[in-house]
Amino acid sequence: MLKKRKEEKINSIIGPGTEFKGTLKDRGSIRIDGKFEGEIETEGSVIVGEDAVVKANIKANSVSIAGKVTGDIDCEGKVEISSAGSLEGKVKASDLTIAEGAFFNGECRMNPLIQRSSKEDLAPEE
Numbered sequence: 001m002l003k004k005r006k007e008e009k010i011n012s013i014i015g016p017g018t019e020f021k022g023t024l025k026d027r028g029s030i031r032i033d034g035k036f037e038g039e040i041e042t043e044g045s046v047i048v049g050e051d052a053v054v055k056a057n058i059k060a061n062s063v064s065i066a067g068k069v070t071g072d073i074d075c076e077g078k079v080e081i082s083s084a085g086s087l088e089g090k091v092k093a094s095d096l097t098i099a100e101g102a103f104f105n106g107e108c109r110m111n112p113l114i115q116r117s118s119k120e121d122l123a124p125e126e
Helices: 112-122
Strands: 010-014 019-026 029-032 035-042 045-048 053-060 062-065 068-070 073-075 078-081 086-093 095-098 103-110
Touching (some): 010 019, 019 029, 029 035, 035 045, 062 086
Parallel strands (some): 019 035, 045 062, 053 068, 053 073, 062 078, 078 095
């Protein structure tokens, strides 16, 4: 089960038993507990619940997966796959966390711009 994030406001919810096909765009966070097929684009985070089935390309700030996702993820921040989660597709992110027992089949490309700026912040000044 995914940890609840502090003060994270969910703007859009696709609840259990709900099926949606199409393009979902939002500026805030999105939670999916049902079935979704299409494209997701948000400036916030995408949370995929344990019983969710998602067939979509996702572009978001962060993505947490406890259900099943098939598609590519383009993420500025962190992608987390919990022990119950499954991801098949390409991932582009600054951080990828895969819990023990999780399933990941695909490719991962770390975002070098975000990593480089973090390393430069830690480098000693001359």
